Amino acid sequence: xxxxxxxxxxxxxxxxxxxxxxxxxxxxxxxxxxxxxxxxxxxxxxxxxxxxxxxxxxxxxxxxxxxxxxxxxxxxxxxxxxxxxxxxxxxxxxxxxxxxxxxxxxxxxxxxxxxxxxxxxxxxxxxxxxxxxxxxxxxxxxxxxxxxxxxxxxxxxxxxxxxxxxxxxxxxxxxxxxxxxxxxxxxxxxxxxxxxxxxxxxxxxxxxxxxxxxxxxxxxxxxxxxxxxxxxxxxxxxxxxxxxxxxxxxxxxxxxxxxxxxxxxxxxxxxxxxxxxxxxxxxxxxxxxxxxxxxxxxxxxxxxxxxxxxxxxxxxxxxxxxxxxxxxxxxxxxxxxxxxxxxxxxxxxxxxxxxxxxxxxxxxxxxxxxxxxxxxxxxxxxxxxxxxxxxxxxxxxxxxxxxxxxxxxxxxxxxxxxxxxxxxxxxxxxxxxxxxxxxxxxxxxxxxxxxxxxxxxxxxxxxxxxxxxxxxxxxxxxxxx
Amino acid sequence: xxxxxxxxxxxxxxxxxxxxxxxxxxxxxxxxxxxxxxxxxxxxxxxxxxxxxxxxxxxxxxxxxxxxxxxxxxxxxxxxxxxxxxxxxxxxxxxxxxxxxxxxxxxxxxxxxxxxxxxxxxxxxxxxxxxxxxxxxxxxxxxxxxxxxxxxxxxxxxxxxxxxxxxxxxxxxxxxxxxxxxxxxxxxxxxxxxxxxxxxxxxxxxxxxxxxxxxxxxxxxxxxxxxxxxxxxxxxxxxxxxxxxxxxxxxxxxxxxxxxxxxxxxxxxxxxxxxxxxxxxxxxxxxxxxxxxxxxxxxxxxxxxxxxxxxxxxxxxxxxxxxxxxxxxxxxxxxxxxxxxxxxxxxxxxxxxxxxxxxxxxxxxxxxxxxxxxxxxxxxxxxxxxxxxxxxxxxxxxxxxxxxxxxxxxxxxxxxxxxxxxxxxxxxxxxxxxxxxxxxxxxxxxxxxxxxxxxxxxxxxxxxxxxxxxxxxxxxxxxxxxxxxxxxxxxxxxxxxxxxxxxxxx
Numbered sequence: 001x002x003x004x005x006x007x008x009x010x011x012x013x014x015x016x017x018x019x020x021x022x023x024x025x026x027x028x029x030x031x032x033x034x035x036x037x038x039x040x041x042x043x044x045x046x047x048x049x050x051x052x053x054x055x056x057x058x059x060x061x062x063x064x065x066x067x068x069x070x071x072x073x074x075x076x077x078x079x080x081x082x083x084x085x086x087x088x089x090x091x092x093x094x095x096x097x098x099x100x101x102x103x104x105x106x107x108x109x110x111x112x113x114x115x116x117x118x119x120x121x122x123x124x125x126x127x128x129x130x131x132x133x134x135x136x137x138x139x140x141x142x143x144x145x146x147x148x149x150x151x152x153x154x155x156x157x158x159x160x161x162x163x164x165x166x167x168x169x170x171x172x173x174x175x176x177x178x179x180x181x182x183x184x185x186x187x188x189x190x191x192x193x194x195x196x197x198x199x200x201x202x203x204x205x206x207x208x209x210x211x212x213x214x215x216x217x218x219x220x221x222x223x224x225x226x227x228x229x230x231x232x233x234x235x236x237x238x239x240x241x242x243x244x245x246x247x248x249x250x251x252x253x254x255x256x257x258x259x260x261x262x263x264x265x266x267x268x269x270x271x272x273x274x275x276x277x278x279x280x281x282x283x284x285x286x287x288x289x290x291x292x293x294x295x296x297x298x299x300x301x302x303x304x305x306x307x308x309x310x311x312x313x314x315x316x317x318x319x320x321x322x323x324x325x326x327x328x329x330x331x332x333x334x335x336x337x338x339x340x341x342x343x344x345x346x347x348x349x350x351x352x353x354x355x356x357x358x359x360x361x362x363x364x365x366x367x368x369x370x371x372x373x374x375x376x377x378x379x380x381x382x383x384x385x386x387x388x389x390x391x392x393x394x395x396x397x398x399x400x401x402x403x404x405x406x407x408x409x410x411x412x413x414x415x416x417x418x419x420x421x422x423x424x425x426x427x428x429x430x431x432x433x434x435x436x437x438x439x440x441x442x443x444x445x446x447x448x449x450x451x452x453x454x455x456x457x458x459x460x461x462x463x464x465x466x467x468x469x470x471x472x473x474x475x476x477x478x479x480x481x
Numbered sequence: 482x483x484x485x486x487x488x489x490x491x492x493x494x495x496x497x498x499x500x501x502x503x504x505x506x507x508x509x510x511x512x513x514x515x516x517x518x519x520x521x522x523x524x525x526x527x528x529x530x531x532x533x534x535x536x537x538x539x540x541x542x543x544x545x546x547x548x549x550x551x552x553x554x555x556x557x558x559x560x561x562x563x564x565x566x567x568x569x570x571x572x573x574x575x576x577x578x579x580x581x582x583x584x585x586x587x588x589x590x591x592x593x594x595x596x597x598x599x600x601x602x603x604x605x606x607x608x609x610x611x612x613x614x615x616x617x618x619x620x621x622x623x624x625x626x627x628x629x630x631x632x633x634x635x636x637x638x639x640x641x642x643x644x645x646x647x648x649x650x651x652x653x654x655x656x657x658x659x660x661x662x663x664x665x666x667x668x669x670x671x672x673x674x675x676x677x678x679x680x681x682x683x684x685x686x687x688x689x690x691x692x693x694x695x696x697x698x699x700x701x702x703x704x705x706x707x708x709x710x711x712x713x714x715x716x717x718x719x720x721x722x723x724x725x726x727x728x729x730x731x732x733x734x735x736x737x738x739x740x741x742x743x744x745x746x747x748x749x750x751x752x753x754x755x756x757x758x759x760x761x762x763x764x765x766x767x768x769x770x771x772x773x774x775x776x777x778x779x780x781x782x783x784x785x786x787x788x789x790x791x792x793x794x795x796x797x798x799x800x801x802x803x804x805x806x807x808x809x810x811x812x813x814x815x816x817x818x819x820x821x822x823x824x825x826x827x828x829x830x831x832x833x834x835x836x837x838x839x840x841x842x843x844x845x846x847x848x849x850x851x852x853x854x855x856x857x858x859x860x861x862x863x864x865x866x867x868x869x870x871x872x873x874x875x876x877x878x879x880x881x882x883x884x885x886x887x888x889x890x891x892x893x894x895x896x897x898x899x900x901x902x903x904x905x906x907x908x909x910x911x912x913x914x915x916x917x918x919x920x921x922x923x924x925x926x927x928x929x930x931x932x933x934x935x936x937x938x939x940x941x942x943x944x945x946x947x948x949x950x951x952x953x954x955x956x957x958x959x960x961x962x963x964x965x966x967x968x969x970x971x972x973x974x975x976x977x978x979x980x981x982x983x984x985x986x987x
Contacts, residue, residue, distance in 0.1 A: 366635075367591070370507070381627055386653075387620045400554075400664050408665070415657035422653055426630070426646060434634040434642050471553035 008056055009066060009075040012049050012083050013123050019045035020116040027109025038109040039094060042116060046091045053084060067129060071191050074129035078259070078329075078477045082126045082252055089248050089336055090119050095452060096344040097241030103352040104152065106239065111151055115245065118144035122253035128260045131180045131190045138176065138221065141253050142169050145246060149238040161237025168230045172220035179213025182206055192265035200268035208272055215276045218262060221254045222310040223303075225283040235303030240350060240357065243299055244343035247306055248336045254310075255332045258317055263325055270320040278318040278410065284311030285414060289421040299357045301424055302342060305383065308421055309335050315414060316398045319405035322478055327397035330474040334382075334394035337463070341379045341456040345372065348449045359428060364437025371450070372443070373432045375457040382460045384425040385418050389464040393471065486546035487531050488560040491574060492608045495524050499600030502593050510592040514585060517596035521578045524603065528574045535567055537966045540974030542613060556616040556673045564971030565740055565822060566610040568964060569733055572829045573610070575953075576729045577603045579946040580722040583837055586942075587721070587844055588636060595636060598628040599722060606730050610737060615663045616673040622734070623656055629723065629731070636720040644711075644718035651711040655701030659742075662694035666746070679745040679978065682985040685753070692750035695743045696758075702735030703791045705758075706765045716784035717849075721840030724780060728787050729833035733825045736794045740822075740975060744798065748979045751799065758799040763904050765792025770911035774918070779839045779849045782919060783832060786875060786912070790828045793908060797821030797890035801979055803897035811976050813896035818972045819965060820889025826964060827874075827882035827957060834871045834950040838864070841943055842923075845936045851919065856928035857936070864939050865924045867947040872920050874954050876912035882957035885965075 007014070023041055027034050065076040094115065101107060121141030128134040146169065150162030184190055186206050187198035199207060216227060223231035235243050262273055288308030295301035313335075316328030349356040349372075366373035382389030395418060402411040463470055498520025505513045535543060542561030550558040562570060580599055588595045605628070608621035626649055633645035667673050670681045683691070701708045712732075716724050744751055751758075766789050773785035798821040801814040841864060842857070843849055858865035874881035877888075887908065895902040928934050939947070957964060 366594075370594070374503075377627075377631075386627060387624045392620075392623070396660070396664070397554075399661065400667070403661070403664050403668050408661075411661055411664075412658065415661055416654070419650060419654045419657055423646070423650060426649060429630070430634060430642055430646070433631055434645075466550075468551040468553055471551060475553055 007068070009068060010073060010127075011052050011056060012087075013120060013127070015045060015049045015052065016116050016120040016123065020113050020120065023109060023116065024113050027113070034109055035107050038112050039098060042112040043091055043094055045116070046087045046094075050084060050087045053080065053087075071193070072130045072133045073127050075127055079126045081473070081477055082256055083123055085333065085336070086119055086122055086126070086249060086252050089252065089340065090115060090245075092340055092344075092452070092456075093241070093245050093248060096244060096340070096347045096449070099446060099449065100239070100241050100347045100350055103350070104239070106152055108151070111148065114144045114148045114151070118148065118245070119249060122249060122256065125253045125260065126256040128256075129192050131184065131192070131195070131261075131265075134192075134257065134261050134265075135173075135177065135180065137253070138257060139173065141250060142173065145242075145250060148242045148245065149234055151242060152239045155237075155239070157237040158239065161234045165230050165234045168220070172217045172227070175213050175220075176217030179210045179217065182210030182213065186210065192260060195265050196267045198268070199266060207269070211266060211269060211272050212276060214261065214266070215273050215280070218254075218258055219277075219280045219314075221257055222284075222314060223307050224280045224310045224314055225287045225307060226280075228284065228287065228307045231307055232300050232303040235306065236297055236300045236357075240299065240343060240347050240355065244340070244347065247302070247339045247343060251306075251332060251336055251339075255313065255329065258314075258328075259325065263317060274318050274320040277314050278407075281311045281314035281318055282410065282413065284308060284314065285417045289417050289424075292421070292424045295424070296359055297357055298346060298359050298362070298428070301359065302339070305421070305424070306339075308417075309383075312395065312398050312414070315410065316401055319401050319407065321401060321405050323404050324398075324401040326474045326478040327394075327401040329478060330397050330471060331394040333470065333474070334390045334463070337456070338379055338382045338389075338391055338460055341375065341453060341460065342383070344449075344453050344456060345376055345379070348372075348445050348453065349443050351444070359431055361440075362428060362431045363435040364440060365432040365443075368437050368440060368442045369445075371454070372445070375453055376432060377429050378457045378460055380425040380428050382464065384422040386422070387464060388461065390460050390467065390470075392464060393467040397471065486544060486560065487527060487534075488544050488562065488607075488611045489546055490527050491524050491531070491570065492560075492604050492611060494527065494604070495520055495577070495600040495607075496604035498523075499597040499604070502600060503597040505593050507591055507593050513593035513596055514581075517581050517600055518578075520600055521574075521581045521603065525574045525578055528571055531562070531567065532571060535562070535967065537564070538970050540564070540970045545613075550614075550617070554616065554673065555667070555671065557614045558617060559614040559674065560611045560617075561613045562611055563974075564968040565975070566737065568822070568826050568967060569610045569730070569737060570607050572733070572826055573603060573606050573730050576725065576829060576833050579833070579837060579950060580725050582942055582946050583725070583840060584720070584722045587840070591635060595632070595720075595722075598632050599726070602628045602632075602726060606726075606734070609734055613675050614673050615666070615675050615678060618675070619656070619660055619663060623653075625731075626652060629727070632723045632726075633715060633719045636723070637718040639718075640714070641718040644714040647711045648715040651708070652701055655698040655708070658694040659698035662691045665691065675741065678742075681746075682983050683747065683749075685749050685984055688747040688750035688983070689754070692743060692747040692754060695738065695747070699735040699738040699743065700761070702738065703732060703795060704735065704788060705761045705792065705795060706769060706788070707761075709765070709769070709788045712788060713781050713784045716787075716836075717778060717780050721836060721843070724836040724840075725833040728783070728836055729829040732787060732791055733829060736791065736798070736821070736825050739795065739798055740818075744801075744975065745978045747983075749982050749984050751979065752802045755799045755802045758795055759803075759901075762792040762796035762799070763901075765789055766796065766905065766908050767911070770908065770915065774911070774915045777851050779842075779851055779919065779923070780836070782851075782915060783835050783839065783875075786915060787828065787832050789908060789912070790824065790832070790875075793887060793890055793905070794821045794824050794828075796905060797824065797886075797893070800890075800894055800897050800901070801976060803901070804893055805980055807898065808896050811973075811980065813893045814976050814980075815969075815973050816889050817893030818976055819968060820886045820891075820893060822886075822968050822972060823882075823889060823961065823964065824886030827886050827954070830950060830954050830957070831871055831874045831881075831883055834867075834947065834954065835875060837946060837950070838868045838871060841939070841947075842936075846930075846932055851922050853930055854923040854933060855926045855930060856933060857924045859928050860934060860936050861938050863944065864947070867951055868924055869920055870951055871954065872916040874958070876916040877909050880955065880958045882954045882961070884958055885961045
């Protein structure tokens with residue numbers, strides 16, 4: 001290993017950190033041009049990141065695991081893949097958010113800085129190989145998100161959401177640290193590789209408590225029941241572009257957190273945490289799906305749907321098998337892709353002074369704008385898990401992993417509860433297709449937004465018709481990781 | 482067999498045509514109509530070589546297409562037809578054409594979406610019948626709900642939202658448990674191939690659970706009593722075309738599923754629990770027939786009669802075990818199953834035609850209330866002739882297709898037990914009762930309603946549609962041999978499969 005290669009795999013993080021600083025400087029000194037310069041600079045950064053990752057030949061998803069910085073940092077095919085998805089997702093988020101932010105006078109450059117640092121947090125989590133790095137990543141991500149939620153400083157509900165998020169998040173961080181300290185105290189190591197072997201000695205009471213505390217913090221990050229209280233308020237209160245960020249980019253971070261900390265770091269103790277995670281997942285499915293039915297605000301409904309979907313991801317993890325982890329990864333990707341489209345739709349239809357986030361705002365969309373209604377129909381049926389869309393395969397694989405692990409009853413429960421879930425997705429279709437438009441006219445939309453949204457929905461359909469690529473990719477990544 | 486398979490063409494051609502129709506848009510309604518008609522006719526055209534090229538006398542699957550689809554899940558794009566699925570595919574392609582024509586001028590709102598939904602439905606339904614891979618089957622089976630959901634919800638009656646949500650959630654609930662059962666079978670056999678699942682040895686306990694999961698999915702679709710309540714609602718609210726597709730084809734999917742999945746995959750559970758199906762079928766035949774008798778809405782009446790007739794299908798299919806144990810030979814069982822299959826096709830034509838007739842009247846008077854009519858024969862003699870023919874076919878008049886299936890099932894139920902035959906034969910009496918009474922009140926008698934007197938006669942399009950359906954009903958009634966020959970080998974094979982136990986070590 002020569003000198004350059006020791007930091008080369010960390011290039012994505014380095015680029016992000018550097019460009020966060022650069023954007024901050026540009027925004028402070030560039031004057032009037034900054035309004036277009038900062039977002040452009042941010043997107044260019046993301047593109048450069050992708051390009052450099054490809055150039056440093058990391059894109060060839062080899063079965064190759066490398067440790068850096070004294071074992072604090074790991075890079076493997078899974079990390080490379082998640083970072084590429086992270087770059088692409090954030091670029092899409094920025095793209096979808098532009099008009100929305102402009103329409104509300106939210107043009108501050110700090111939004112982009114925070115987006116970049118939050119993504120950096122996600123990347124640190126993705127490559128974490130030590131309890132310290134995990135904590136560093138989760139704090140970097142969370143602190144950026146708290147500020148982003150409060151970013152619209154004139155909005156009362158945004159401030160309320162940010163305070164709730166911050167207070168609860170701080171408690172969760174404390175719980176995580178406490179749990180980590182117990183793990184460290186009992187095993188004497190921070191390194192996740194070593195921890196995975198050290199805890200094989202068998203559980204004692206201290207270890208069980210430590211693991212339980214870690215599971216609580218992880219469940220909080222996922223927004224899983226009973227640690228879900230922040231999710232509806234934050235989803236509804238935050239500016240929609242931030243909600244989109246939390247629902248997608250931050251979700252990748254949650255996946256990475258679980259994969260590194262529990263699936264890998266506590267691989268020696270699956271018997272303890274799988275049961276806890278299973279319980280949390282089962283509750284999330286129940287509460288998320290039932291409460292979503294009662295919502296009239298689409299953002300809040302999607303928040304409860306996010307809770308239910310977190311339940312599905314956690315079910316995959318709770319099997320404690322490679323098949324389950326693969327299914328969880330696949331589900332996360334499918335969820336991120338579909339959610340991008342759903343929030344993208346809200347962002348596109350919102351105008352100045354009008355959020356377009358009530359489900360009733362979608363009434364008669366099929367007559368007002370057939371294409372947009374069709375795209376939304378695709379996204380809603382996909383989230384409901386109906387073929388021929390990507391969401392079906394995501395759920396199918398989770399169910400299959402559950403049955404493979406012998407959890408027949410949990411699998412049955414999961415499919416039955418997703419029938420309940422289908423109802424509220426159908427309701428959006430119902431408002432769009434079966435209700436009259438009333439006073440509402442054809443929405444004004446920008447051509448480029450329509451184009452990207454169409455591509456987004458087309459990807460949901462195509463990956464549903466030919467799902468093998470993504471499925472086998474997830475299989476290879478986890479098998480290799 | 483050939484370069485690009487015929488089955489793929491008849492699945493994807495209508496779907497592609499549907500997308501094209503959608504792209505034409507509502508502003509060019511005439512172009513959308515013609516595109517839809519041409520697509521449906523072309524699909525029917527591609528069914529001709531399918532019919533001609535099909536070899537009777539073998540139970541093997543034909544026109545097989547097999548390609549890798551999702552290696553990660555060991556699922557394949559695997560299509561093929563046998564004597565059980567081919568008639569249903571032909572029926573689907575045949576019935577879609579009148580449905581398109583029936584909506585020609587009646588549908589004025591969102592025209593291209595309407596026709597696109599029906600074309601996409603057609604392709605997906607053919608896919609269900611042609612799939613030999615369980616995951617592919619499920620893929621089509623569920624995807625089909627989306628266009629139907631939209632059809633009922635957008636072009637339906639006043640309570641359409643309630644009806645379509647009920648339809649969707651009911652059928653979705655039924656199917657998800659089937660998905661769990663299919664994945665369970667995959668975990669055991671390592672493949673989603675339906676053939677492999679049929680070969681897989683399973684303990685009686687496993688079979689029982691899988692049987693129940695399948696039963697829920699298929700019983701909702703058939704629909705069997707007591708999970709039939711979505712059907713009258715869906716029928717009443719759906720536009721005419723939607724009702725026709727529901728009655729003619731979607732209900733058959735339940736019957737098809739029982740024949741393709743339940744019976745061959747869990748034969749021992751079927752043998753043990755056949756009483757359950759038989760009892761539910763008899764309730765459907767007798768009780769639901771009484772329910773049909775008291776309806777005042779014509780569509781509801783035909784909807785309930787559909788449930789009763791589908792009860793006949795399930796009865797014929799599940800009498801197998803009783804017949805075999807009573808007679809010791811398989812021939813009686815084969816004729817019962819033949820009858821069930823024939824009944825499915827015949828009911829598809831007859832009930833579809835009846836819903837079209839009701840649509841014709843509804844378009845003129847905008848009510849389906851039986852009391853609003855009377856004496857239609859005086860103003861629409863040609864139409865009355867068709868309506869009487871279809872109603873008689875629905876009550877099983879000899880010389881119509883309705884007779885053949887019912888006769889075969891009743892005949893074979895004699896071999897099971899005299900009392901089954903007596904109970905099953907009540908369908909003839911009850912069917913005659915509600916059909917003839919409907920005819921008496923609607924078609925005959927004096928013109929009671931002023932509006933009826935001003936109903937215009939059939940136009941050329943309606944005459945053509947009803948005429949073609951009437952011809953096929955009579956043709957199948959007097960000359961059922963081609964259809965029976967087509968089914969025979971596959972049905973025999975199925976009966977042989979069903980009587981062999983799959984319990985390991987037995």
